[in-house]
């Protein structure tokens with residue numbers, strides 16, 4: 396092992412999967428993402444979901460209004476696919492620079508996905524159009540069949556939905572988002588260059604024990620749910636491998652504290668405030684600090700066909716205390732790593 400440097404200077408990273416919410420909560424959380432990242436792919440699972448060009452451009456305006464003055468941040472918008480999405484609307488949004496990508500939520504797979512797609516056959520025409528115009532597809536990769544165990548839902552999705560889709564439309568750019576299994580890593584490794592994946596900080600840090608040992612811990616619950624240790628290790632290997640197919644996507648998903656600490660707690664981990672610090676610790680532990688920039692700042696824009704950021708940021712090797720909770724607008728949110736100490740800090 397070579398000595399760990401005291402600081403790391405890299406291109407400013409982007410977040411290729413984030414939930415910024417709307418209203419008060421948006422105003423409470425936007426600054427955290429904007430301080431950490433130059434751009435972010437913003438998820439459309441609002442209520443009601445973002446299904447039109449007009450809705451996305453209105454939402455983009457509200458996001459920009461919530462970003463603190465003097466902070467440069469570009470939200471990249473996505474269109475929520477439903478059984479009735481019009482290929483023309485997708486194409487218009489993409490052409491006008493409003494929709495960077497479209498998002499496939501299998502109906503009822505996760506938060507605000509009730510209006511998602513009930514069968515991928517229903518969006519066949521939309522996907523063909525996306526492939527034709529080079530518009531990427533973001534995918535929440537879990538089946539929802541009641542008889543499939545929640546820990547197997549990603550693997551079954553690969554076999555039943557994703558593999559056939561990629562076979563039938565090989566020219567479609569697909570981002571298999573927030574992957575959580577060795578099976579997903581295997582699938583992405585074996586697929587062509589038009590298949591990439593995002594990996595969250597939580598799935599690199601925790602396995603399912605974090606959620607279930609010594610009491611039930613709602614702040615470690617997100618979807619897809621964290622899996623066994625062997626899967627976490629496979630994800631760490633993939634993220635730090637240097638492969639161009641894997642890139643940063645936090646899936647930061649804030650829910651009010653009371654909505655998570657409940658008889659039926661919401662899925663989602665709020666990791667935006669210390670996302671880079673959290674990822675970087677993993678790369679340090681894996682002896683892969685030299686590969687962090689690729690994962691955080693290069694692979695994502697290259698996959699999406701967007702320019703790399705020219706700004707640089709500095710991460711310092713100094714400890715930082717993560718607060719037990721964070722005020723976000725009119726509510727309180729518990730961040731990932733609450734009450735822990737992390738070993739890196741983003742210089743402001």
Ligand SMILES: NC(=O)N[C@@H](CC(=O)O)C(=O)O
Pocket residue numbers: 414440505506535616617618619646648649662663664
């Ligand atoms: N990841 C989560 O657990 N929750 C996300 C939805 C999602 O990304 O699936 C949310 O919007 O809360």
Ligand SMILES: [Zn+2]
Pocket residue numbers: 505535572573618619
């Ligand atoms: Zn998801």
Ligand SMILES: [Zn+2]
Pocket residue numbers: 412413414438646647648
């Ligand atoms: Zn998400």
